[in-house]
Amino acid sequence: MATIYEVSALAGVSLSSVSRVLNDHEHVSKKTKQKVVAAMNELDYRPNTIARSLASNCSNSVGVLVSELHGPFFGAMLSTIELELRNAGKHAVITAGHSDEESEKKGLDFLIDRNCDALILHVDAISDEYLIKLSKGKTPFVILNRYISEIKDNCFYLNNELGGYLAAKHLIEQGHKDIAYISGPTTKQDTAERLVGHKKALTEAHISFKENLIYEGDYLTESGRDGFNSLIKNKATFTAVICSNDEMASGAMRGARDHKLLIPEQCSFIGFDNAFFTEYLYPQLTTINFPVNDMAKMSTLWILQNVYKQKEIKITNIFTPKLIERKSVLQK
Amino acid sequence: MATIYEVSALAGVSLSSVSRVLNDHEHVSKKTKQKVVAAMNELDYRPNTIARSLASNCSNSVGVLVSELHGPFFGAMLSTIELELRNAGKHAVITAGHSDEESEKKGLDFLIDRNCDALILHVDAISDEYLIKLSKGKTPFVILNRYISEIKDNCFYLNNELGGYLAAKHLIEQGHKDIAYISGPTTKQDTAERLVGHKKALTEAHISFKENLIYEGDYLTESGRDGFNSLIKNKATFTAVICSNDEMASGAMRGARDHKLLIPEQCSFIGFDNAFFTEYLYPQLTTINFPVNDMAKMSTLWILQNVYKQKEIKITNIFTPKLIERKSVLQK
């Protein structure tokens, strides 16, 4: 593998000059540049990124820490992040935290030790305080899907309240009054916010919120099914179910089928996220779109702009959910 | 950030000794080691991975190139790879090739230029020849989901023929004789092999293979639906459809519903891959399990063993598919 030395020797110029053309510096004469480029081509020179990183103190890598690597949400997210980074000549070092505090912290340390220039974090087990402290450190980062007021400019998140509101409002508009709600763990910020929006829509429509129509799941399919069964078992009366994500919605629909209920004739469903598989379901699931790609793109651009000083764009921190109407809601 | 110099000064030993304890070398006295460890703790020393990489010519990073980052298949794959690598103190640099030759080659170059110690490749646009040539280079790699005889020890793949066979055989055992087949692009190796298995099962059962019962899709949902519609339009007679992946199966099921057909009463379906969403479908999809996780794990272990000289395990290159019975096949 040719080094910069050989290039400089062949081109008959100094190391510095080679380095300058490599980095597209100003103040290099056309002639020098030509000679260097020719030599590079002849030797099939490939810069050693490691050496560059060491000398320049910049690894050109961005660490991405997500709670899980599989699942529709993260697939879409990573896909966008990788694309944007690669277009910018940077690369993604990816790691998973498995929604466990210890594991997430380890992942963080791992990425920091790897000299990532910046981090994109999607974590839920690590505390606000820890992240605020981390923000004082030297590695800049953005946080996805979470709002921490002390470092709000680094946060990119959905207007969850609006999402919750839209789902309930839609059902109400379609004539539903008895609406069950299968939520995620209510300790989580986004879950809580969605519920606020839900209640707001009910209130606006003068529908009182009933505690027995709510079930707390864990965002996994099975808990959607459990939730539905539990509602039935408790003799709750409802004509529609809102779920805090699409996985649980799919589980809840299965629960409805276990009870021989027709969807949407006997029970309507709304999900959240607009995962790719919602179109595969039968009937296709009406859901709230979560613009993951937009959010992932924006956060990556933030890094390109603030860390790598590339193009200036207008940064938006909050994203807007949207109702996607499909076939799982009955108009009464 | 403390460096090895400061540690050596504080501990009162030489650089070399610090480096030795850092790398767990033999020939370091207990006393020296203690002093060094104490100094490291006091200074909260974190080794600079970049500098280590430069000096040791080993980046501790493994490049992963997949055709797409989203989708259930890759999510599962990446999840396993990342876990195994991180357990071994290595990390994954991830990139996508988008099933486009130019783009895949660029991804490859990108990863090689990034000084990855090894690569895990899931590519389909790059030619065998190119990969064989690449294998002469200095960066070792493994190939997933593809068999190239010249470098077969680096290939990890499914017994696709068996998969195709199992699906058809199951339907035949359930009394089906007219079996439609929605395949992927037949130019792809795995697709072709599956079809061979399919035909083998038919032949064994003395069922003749009919060209008009086959449709060539592109592995995307929509093409499953198109396939189904096309079969109907061509007045093909069949009681069951086998699809080369679960996405197309979901599309085909939708096609069946468009024609008001009951599943499985009027038409049975079998998919391929056993993606997570097959359980969400209605009825739940009978499919062929593709042990992605096993394959991903094995390929990572191969790298740990052959590149990083870690633990010895027995390497298996070929993986076995298995029928997963659910609710989408009618017993006649």
Add this chain to the structure above:
DNA sequence: ATTCAGAATGAAAGCGCTTCCAGTTCTGGG
């Protein structure tokens, strides 16, 4: 006490690049 293999240590030379600084060569305006 003597010998000597092997263990323990340190000095120093890199790894391949960036970047500061100083020196040299061009400009063009007077």
Add this chain to the structure above:
DNA sequence: CCCAGAACTGGAAGCGCTTTCATTCTGAAT
């Protein structure tokens, strides 16, 4: 034609670590 200032170039230090080689130190065997 001169000279200030800008454009260009090269030398050399340094990024933080690994690794080779030579040297010194052990302690078991004689």
